[in-house]
Amino acid sequence: MSERTAIVVGAGIAGLATAGGLARTGWKVTLLERADRLRPGRAAVQIWPNGVRALESLGLAEALESVATPMPQLGVRRPDGRILHPTDDTVPRPVLVHRADLHDVFMSGLGDQVEIRTGFAVRTVGPTSQRPSVGDGATTCSADLVVGADGTDSMLRRRLAPAATLVSAGYARWRAVIPWFRAPNLSGELAPGAESFGDGHRFTFTALGTPGTSRGGLYWAAAVPGAARPEPPETQLALLRRWFAGWHAPIGDLLAATHPEDLVQETVRELRPLPAFAHAAEHGGYALAGDAAHAMSAHAGQGAGLALEDAAVLQHVLRGAVQGSIGDALEEYARVRAARITRFAAHSRKLDAALQARGRFSVSGRFAPRLLDRVALAGAEWVAPGPRP
Template identity: 35%
Template sequence: MSTAIVVGAGIGGVTAAVALQRCGWQVTVLERAPELGEVGAGISVWPSAVAVLEELGVKGVEKASAVSKPAGMRKPDGRWVVAAADLGVEIPVMIHRAQLHDLITAEFGPAVTVRTGYDVTTITQDDTGVTINDDLRADLVVAADGIRSTIRTTLYPAYEGPRYSGYTAYRGIADVDIDDGGGETWGRGQLFGFVPLIDGRYYWYATANQPAGARSEPTAFRTWHDPIPKLLAGSETVLQNDIYDLTLPLVPFVQGRVVLLGDAAHAMTPNLGRGACSAIEDAGALARHLGESTDLITALARYDAERRPATTKLVKRSRGLGRVAQVENPVVCAIRNGLFTLGGKLVSLRKPKSKVKQSRP
């Protein structure tokens, strides 16, 4: 039986373990933390990632239905810039990261072994396998150890790695009773977004331009339109993280028998909400290519050829959208908002008449 070691037990790592298990591989998952689990707040699971999870047998993540409440982009005073219904965008499933993580790990079978409290310090490989810390060996290693990946640094020591975006992010979960479909509010160098989770709570996030490493509170958003003040007041915990993505061009996702996956390969800003989804799609693509080819090296080359160009586009698009969202110049902000309004009207005019009526702001 083929063997694999997955380094990192975040969303991408555990999805890779399930995917490899379904291909008939024996998998060892290594996690630095003392316990298996996921921290954070909400996460968007787009239809393409939902499809991968369904193929892997993960239950409980369903495709979102159409928006039934007003949602879209607003100004800090509450005036609408564009409605989500006008843009005709896909609707993701919104779920807490910990809940999604539990749904995926529930599919672990006898072929998956988990070792927590394990810190990877060295990795070496030859034509027959890969060795971790001189005590573990497998046919394949999947590096899902995050944006500051130890394994990526070992493989590509000259690579610049993470790049600060120029803004920090706040996140929280609010258990509040509001009648709002959510969306984003764009100000000057600040952004606030919120969406309902499938469990009835609301996930919210905010960004603000500031130097890397500065600690702050999202107090400026307390004067923004309803229900933003209520969401802030209804959150027991507020997380703050500076936003980084990976320097372009991305390094190859494969070197020998070692594969980069998720943030270790293509960490992106959260503006498109595609980071975790891309990791899930990585896992699905890796398993598919391994299943379609009897030669490991050929399968890994096909994985890199598929996933590196696709995720490079997402890193670029997400970074570009983040720059637009975080603009501070009032004139540029006005032009930006006007273009979004015009774009929404044009898209709305081109859309065919729908038989399902949606609530509009």
């Protein structure tokens, strides 16, 4: 069998997981990244049980276990600290991983079958009547397979599926990790962390690692109705302190201990309609993965998990594919992922509507917290694909 070649565009979670997964099954992979070097990202990311199973399928579960912190059952509280929804031990919980540690996990799994090219900003996508290719305006690279894992603003998706449009999710979101030496002490019933809601606002915090670990600290995430803020981080942090003033302890202390350089703001958008996840070419084809394929609201916390599922399914369907069968393998990928993502996106939209409701329809009732549990169960139900010849 002649050597199979793939180009993976984007070195985020979806791109690194896909590149390593293909390389470990015999593909020669070129990983293209527009930045001048591979950067791990900041703060931390949640990986739900489905994402952990995907990493196990990709051969990376042991490396993840060494750096992940299981998130406890937090329950749900009102801004004044009163319990809105008690903990439920039957609902699955994610693990929390510092982005730098997760980056190390992926880099350790790339092996010598992956060539990394930085400073390559894709501007052109080859016509599907030819071999799959991408170019930066000066150089064109071609392969049997091109995977677009280039994020929410994917150039590949815009070229291959222009009808898929990004729309605002209706809220802005921030994350931060406060290093241990600056972290306020947690005590009593709130020591494991808390999840709190009120009038469209959401604040979550928990420990990452244990005191003394170099990349550990207290992790928090906040969501606020409205658009992403264009102001500098110092102003954004001042706004967060104002918006969450009066919320139960230790939210004020956490924001007071946060420095502007700790802050990571996310522009939360979703794709409507979802694009086709695979596109045939004359010889081979294109696939979309991660946010390039299915950017959606962050309230469900499944961005990383769904991206890892994509990588695991791509590895599975392409494991035994030769040049002549890549198209059939990508059809299977598109069919399997479209069914899964369509179902989960419907759950995610219901959760968004509940969490962003304001006034008397807001989260002060019990519906939204219970919906959070349902979405967690829907996300965790994914099963990794079985062995493939």
